[in-house]
Amino acid sequence: MAVTVSLINMKGGVGKTTLATQLAHAADRRNLRTLAVDLDPQSNLSQAILSPEKYVKLLKDKKPTVSAVFENYLPPSDGSDSPKPFNIKDVIIKKAGYWSKTNLDLIPSRLELSHTLKNPTGKERRLAKALSKIQEQYDLILLDCAPTESILTEAAYHASRYALVPVKPEFMATIGLPLLARSINEFKYENTDHALDICGIVFNHSSSYSEGPEGKTSVKEVQKEAKKNEWHVYETHVRYSASYPKAAREGTPIGSTSYVRYEVTAEFSNFVEEFLDSVGLTKPKTP
Numbered sequence: 001m002a003v004t005v006s007l008i009n010m011k012g013g014v015g016k017t018t019l020a021t022q023l024a025h026a027a028d029r030r031n032l033r034t035l036a037v038d039l040d041p042q043s044n045l046s047q048a049i050l051s052p053e054k055y056v057k058l059l060k061d062k063k064p065t066v067s068a069v070f071e072n073y074l075p076p077s078d079g080s081d082s083p084k085p086f087n088i089k090d091v092i093i094k095k096a097g098y099w100s101k102t103n104l105d106l107i108p109s110r111l112e113l114s115h116t117l118k119n120p121t122g123k124e125r126r127l128a129k130a131l132s133k134i135q136e137q138y139d140l141i142l143l144d145c146a147p148t149e150s151i152l153t154e155a156a157y158h159a160s161r162y163a164l165v166p167v168k169p170e171f172m173a174t175i176g177l178p179l180l181a182r183s184i185n186e187f188k189y190e191n192t193d194h195a196l197d198i199c200g201i202v203f204n205h206s207s208s209y210s211e212g213p214e215g216k217t218s219v220k221e222v223q224k225e226a227k228k229n230e231w232h233v234y235e236t237h238v239r240y241s242a243s244y245p246k247a248a249r250e251g252t253p254i255g256s257t258s259y260v261r262y263e264v265t266a267e268f269s270n271f272v273e274e275f276l277d278s279v280g281l282t283k284p285k286t287p
């Protein structure tokens, strides 16, 4: 049975998509059967995993996306003019990872997902239901969420065992955290049969200034907030490196990105080990 983890923070630009992409590649490289799900109409995860060029082709070919999960039908494609009944298998892009033996699959997104936001009634459990049918085919399912709270966040909660919270250490980084705590607690209160926990907070330095004095103060404030709520904080910080945006452009794992520094790869690897440990995936299978 797969463990499902949502990357969530109501604050934008903290590295949810970057970490979802790189964790997906890293889990794949460790022979974990991995599914990445793009739950953001911006579709950055889809582009980063497939590469922007392949993503454009997917749109041109009218391939079904995560929207079909919420709308419950597959849109008409070339050669057929009427919508077909929904089947989760039809929205999965198989073997979307980077290395030759990849077991990384992807459910991509597209801008039309915003239609679900406009007509959300009764759709919040459809993702969980769809994923439950394929849980046994994966070890890890990663959901990349948009920064705003919506039906898609609720859908992610219903589908997830854990929430992974990237935080960018900067002025006022703590502000979103009580909001997130309240959102998760409200969900737990209304869904007592569903276990949802924060597996940890990871500091991601998505800009270089966050490693300066202001960043250090912010780290302390976030740690204090985490302690109060009994949230785990990962020891390894993901440092600032221009290789992360480059990896998204190149569609590569961080370690295969051109001119990446060894320290950046090694440090990300440390974070991966900590993360897998925190969600109970400590013993990766050997090839």
Ligand SMILES: Nc1ncnc2c1ncn2[C@@H]1O[C@H](COP(=O)(O)OP(=O)(O)OP(=O)(O)O)[C@@H](O)[C@H]1O
Pocket (backbone or CB within 6 Å): 011, 012, 013, 014, 015, 016, 017, 018, 019, 040, 044, 145, 146, 147, 204, 205, 206, 207, 238, 239, 240, 241, 242, 243, 244, 245, 246, 248
């Ligand atoms: N550790 C890092 N070092 C350098 N740049 C980074 C790092 N992490 C993220 N970035 C860059 O910061 C920007 C925001 O990151 P990302 O898109 O992953 O954040 P997000 O939380 O998913 O944003 P959104 O809320 O809009 O979905 C991107 O341009 C990304 O390439």
Ligand SMILES: [Mg+2]
Pocket (backbone or CB within 6 Å): 016, 017, 018, 040, 044, 144, 145, 146
């Ligand atoms: Mg994002």
